[in-house]
Amino acid sequence: MDFKAVFIALETVCDESVDALCGPPDLPYGAVAQRLVTTIVQIQEHGRALLPVVAGFAAVYHHYDFDAETPANGYRTLVKVLQSCLLHIIHKGRYVATNCHGAFFRAEHNACELEAYCSALCQLRALLYLAQRLLHDNGHGQLISTQDGAVSRRFVREYSSMHKACFYGRCLGFQFSATLRPFLQSVVISMVSYGETYGKQQSGLGMAALSLLTSGKYVIDPEQRGAEFERITQNLDLQFWKSFWNLTESGLITGFTRITSNPVNVNLTITLPPVQLRLPLTSDPRLTTPVSPPVAHTGPGPVHARLISHELRDGQDTQELLAYSDMEESPMVLNMVSSWSQKKARSPWLMIHFHGGGFVAQTSKSHEYYLRSWSKDLKVPILSVDYSLSPEAPFPRALEECFYAYCWALKNAHLLGSTAERVCLTGDSAGGNLCITVSMKAVSMGIRVPDGIMAAYPATLLTIDASPSRLLTLIDPLLPLGVLAKCLNAYAGLGTLSALGRDTALLLSDLTWGASNWLQSFLDPARSRGPTRPPPTLSPSKPLASSASDPVLRSDSGGGGDDERDYPDGFQPLRSECLAFVLQSSCPVIKNPFVSPLLAPNELLKGLPPVHIVASALDALLDDSVMFAKKLRDMGQPVTLSVAEDLPHGFLSLSQLTKETEVASDICVKRIREVFQQKNPPSNLRKRPTNNNNNNNK
Known part of the structure; x- marks a missing residue:
């Protein structure tokens, strides 16, 4: 679908929804109606700001394809993900505009849905601005920043502080095939339930049973599920991920797999001396x-x-x-x-x-x-x-x-x-x-x-260098940057299980909800929390050196340092209350050609x-x-x-x-x-x- 048609549809739907909510007769859910109006206006503002950004990418991203028959690269992917988010919002907005006066309209539910997608849209807008920085700083046709360490440091910095829970709650898997979303929801619920019981003295089967008992609350409350999944993906140690991924090799699961898969005449494990x-x-x-x-x-x-x-x-x-x-x-x-x-x-x-x-x-x-x-x-x-x-x-x-x-x-x-x-x-x-x-x-x-x-x-x-597609690790439920970095560093020999476990213990004890909020405000008072309710508000703005007509964000100093400003006036992404720790190593092993x-x-x-x-x-x-x-x-x-x-x-x-x-x-x-x-x-x-x-x- 042409991106211009998507933005036109978004503008139309937002206007229709606001008119329906603000017009007579008065709605019985006045406070919730105001939440809906506020959220829709914010969505409309994000859409208007993003249209020229997407147009800028559309004009150049063919230069980054492998060939004309393979239109694929990270810039296209970011636009594709954004369009998926906008199409979900358009669908929900049309429902609100048509049914908001109906007797069976669930005002609270629809307000929460739109607020979640508004948060997701805000964070996607931040990713597109970061992608603009990559477009500006990388060489022609280059997708990965392997030379400029400052770009990759900003990438890790944003992952560490950016609010991501909205992508793991109501919006989970919106960018993927619709038939995969129920499976992704099951994986996320299983992971947060397993994380709650992880470390307890239980057998594998006992832990699985205990996780099943605790999973109900994460089915009912998607906001809680998103917040807990964000916490887990931010800082839990590598041993947790090894343990969770290896659940797929439990006797029950592998037995089921063998029953449902094609039979084979030979399935033999061998040991080579x-x-x-x-x-x-x-x-x-x-x-x-x-x-x-x-x-x-x-x-x-x-x-x-x-x-x-x-x-x-x-x-x-x-x-x-x-x-x-x-x-x-x-x-x-x-x-x-x-x-x-x-x-x-x-x-x-x-x-x-x-x-x-x-x-x-x-x-x-x-x-x-x-x-x-x-x-x-x-x-x-x-x-x-x-x-x-x-x-x-x-x-x-x-x-x-x-x-x-x-x-x-x-x-x-x-x-x-x-x-x-x-x-x-x-x-x-x-x-x-x-x-x-x-x-x-x-x-x-x-x-x-x-x-x-x-x-x-x-x-x-296997470096933690930035690229437009790697920006998706800030929102991907299956490959978040914190987990990816732990895997790559482990393969490169950076740290052991015990060291990673100690880091996690320190982080989880020190970065509590209150302490991390205090630390965040201390580091940058302009950065605000990323709540799911009431509706998210944009943080105070940072000045931007470039003009409004320049689609590429430029630095204040032009020096390429970490003090460069990535976002335009009046915009900041939502920030997390749970800071992540990502080890960005310069160990030469990672750059070994055989790595x-x-x-x-x-x-x-x-x-x-x-x-x-x-x-x-x-x-x-x-x-x-x-x-x-x-x-x-x-x-x-x-x-x-x-x-x-x-x-x-x-x-x-x-x-x-x-x-x-x-x-x-x-x-x-x-x-x-x-x-x-x-x-x-x-x-x-x-x-x-x-x-x-x-x-x-x-």
């Missing part, structure tokens, strides 16, 4: 190079993985493979399978999968649902690697384990039911990062690289196989995907970028919930099939120059 491997060099297959087992942090250790295959194939029921199994019942299961299944020949294809979970949580169990479907649809065996998790095993342990599993699979493909004529690496989020970095390591060692990569919404830059492949030099990326990225238009990491795809394309590397609409980060784990997530999963399958069915890749993808040291390893 830490022994040195030798692989041939692509430059001269007569020579080999050693591949050591993972050693970082804890010394040599095994790597765990799961073999999934819809069809039983040659090699998968051998005693040699069963020797790697750590499941006592595996021989019996495979014998039962082989007794009634017709064994198929080895597949020419092999998929190696690295799961997501922010480098800190989950295993292949959490991703079984879609892997089972993929194995059936593609008729391919899948080896999913259960790499060690942070912060107990930070970088480079996960990379070492994934690379070792990749090399082991190349040497032992016959046990996995494959001839490995075509090998595709797949992964989502953190797993997408590992797909790319494992391939980079194969390039650097001069061994065979995979024939292609399918990375779903990958994390390609943040977007920062890798061209020489290291030159040998990558075709990379297929599947992103989401509403993902906070969208710009990571766009910029990485553009970098590969500009180098002449084969790359594609597909963008799914109206879905959040992590949509593969939701593929069984809605038609939209199923379609996005099908896009991933299509890209994987392209890797397997491609004609012989260029010779430079098979044979590469290698280090002289490698040539000596025979």
Whole structure:
């Protein structure tokens, strides 16, 4: 829908609603009617201020797309989210204008609804002003600020103090597909209920039951739910997030998943012993190079993985493979399978999968649902690697384990039911990062690289640098900045669980509701609270150096410091009573190319196989995907970028919930099939120059 038509409709609806509420006859709910009028007037003011801002983005944001066929970047996403908010307001405003004189009109409920969306609109307006700053400060076509630390510091500062509870209450998930909103509400209610019982001496099942008993109040009171979710996402420690995310791997949930998902003939967990491997060099297959087992942090250790295959194939029921199994019942299961299944020949294809979970949580169990479907649809065996998790095993342990599993699979493909004529690496989020970095390591060692990569919404830059899509971490219920920062810092080895726990304890004891309010007013008296009722009011204004006609906000001094003013006269976003603590580290590990492949030099990326990225238009990491795809394309590397609409980060784990997530999963399958069915890749993808040291390893 054209953005101008949306703003025209908003203006019309606001006028009609105010006329209906203020016109005769007098309404029986006079005080609430006044609240409605005040809120609608504020919404109208926000709309009038935002129209020229959106027009400015619309004039330039095509310059930031990957290509003309892929209109996607963070600037478009912010406008899309804003339009979703405005369309909800228009719908509610029309209802108020039409029904406010009716006997069954729920004045209080509708006032609360509009107040919540007014708060959300105010905060979105702040995000668009921050995006203007990015547009002004970044280079042409650049989406991520990796050079100007001041821009990223302002981004973190705004996250730390900005009111976000309105996005987790009545407005929860307004930007996503309508079919996903009930699920998102369930996740948020579950999380705040779990947070209330977290730390109590209960078994996993007992804690889940206790959380269920406490969840009722968060269903009834969305304001309380939003405030509690904001508190949890701001400051609870990493161990809480690991514990909550791993609930998806409880016996009850995984059992249900296996019942509802496609049946497979092979689902076997295996353990790869830490022994040195030798692989041939692509430059001269007569020579080999050693591949050591993972050693970082804890010394040599095994790597765990799961073999999934819809069809039983040659090699998968051998005693040699069963020797790697750590499941006592595996021989019996495979014998039962082989007794009634017709064994198929080895597949020419092999998929190696690295799961997501922010480098800190989950295993292949959490991703079984879609892997089972993929194995059936593609008729391919899948080896999913259960790499060690942070912060107990930070970088480079996960990379070492994934690379070792990749090399082991190349040497032992016959046990996995494959001839490995075509090998595709797949992964989502953190797993997408590992797909790319494992391939980079194969390039650097001069061994065979995979024939292609399918990375779903990958994390390609693990710094806390600002980008327009990353601004969504200020409002995203699934990927808030506080949680994202904890995961990235844990993978980089910054802090341990105990240290993070101590930080949280200090924050939760010191930053109480009263203390944090006092501290906020002390730091900046111009900043006000962000209440949900009565209607939110704008804080006192800051002066702006630029003229009203200039769509880009400029600094007072032009120096790029933290004292720059991001908002125009008369506007400030609502501020939170619960301040966040976000560690923004300059640790060099984060900029290691094998941690943040977007920062890798061209020489290291030159040998990558075709990379297929599947992103989401509403993902906070969208710009990571766009910029990485553009970098590969500009180098002449084969790359594609597909963008799914109206879905959040992590949509593969939701593929069984809605038609939209199923379609996005099908896009991933299509890209994987392209890797397997491609004609012989260029010779430079098979044979590469290698280090002289490698040539000596025979």
